[in-house]
Amino acid sequence: MFxxxxxxxxxxxxxxxxxxxxQLMLGNAFQTWFALWPVGHGFMPWQLLTYGFLHDTSGLTHLLFNMLALYMFGSSLEQTWGPKxxxxxxxxxxxxAGLLQLIVGWWMVSAGALPYATVGASGGVFGLLLGYGMLFPNQRMIVFPLPMEIKARTLVIFYAVLALVLGFTGLQPGVAHFAHLGGMLFGWLMIRYWRGQPPFRKGPRKPKPPHLRAVK
Known part of the structure; x- marks a missing residue:
């Protein structure tokens, strides 16, 4: 059911x-200004937002995967939360996701790696996946590459662990796995902020002493 x-x-x-x-029409000039570059190597503040609307132009896979996930999870969340x-x-x-990627990019460049640009809506998409799993944890679904039906909550855990393992091992180079984790982290914080849950919930209010009325 779509x-x-x-x-x-x-x-x-x-x-x-x-x-x-x-991007296809303007080529590298467009990416130079709007992709996310490491600090000190072409970074501009607006790139923290604009990079999320760019994609790898060497093929359609990157764009299609992100747009399919945006459609699948975004529509359900928009219906629940409202457009704003x-x-x-x-x-x-x-x-x-961009902020965490900046930290990782700075660390890698400091260790001697060449600066590289980050593009893609994947950080936002992973945030949507996290939000869907928190709002509909028991919803059963089939999502690539898993060949079986799985609960949304379990799917979130699977993708989070996969991104963490691939990020630290480097088994899938050329993918910003820590940006994916950043999208999930900030999505989790956003939802907890809206719910008034830790680390945002204020401490319990001290009850006011009862007002005493003198009886004459």
Missing amino acids: PRLLPVTRNLLIANVGVYLL RFLTYFLVCIVG
């Missing part, structure tokens, strides 16, 4: 496809 396509999700799909076409909260959540996940 979810109904809602306005913000639809507009995000259109924006990503439109930017992809601009959903868009806020998605963009926070994009920026949060």
Whole structure:
């Protein structure tokens, strides 16, 4: 059963496809300004947002996978949260993924690696996956590459562990696994902030002493 396509999700799909076409027409000049570069090697503040609308132009796989996931999880979350909260959540996940990627990129360049650009909506998509798993933990689904039905909560854990292992082992180079984790982390923090849960919940209020009335 496919979810109904809602306005913000639809507009995000259109924006990503439109930017992809601009990349094909403008080439490296577009990526130089709007991809996410390490600090000191071309980084500009707006790249923390714009990189999430760019994709690898060497093929369609990167774009198609992200857009399919955006459609699958985004429509359900937009229907639950409403357009404003959903868009806020998605963009926070994009920026949060970019911030963690900046830290990892700085560390790698400091260790002698060549600076490289990061592109893709995957950080936001992983944030959507995390949000879906938190809101609908027992929803059963089949998602590539798993050949079986699995609960959404289990799927979130599987992808988080996979990203962590691949990020530390380097078994899948050329993929920003820590950006994926950053999207999930900031998505988790955003939801807990909305729910008033730790680390954002204020301490319990001390009860006010009862007002005493003098009886004459």
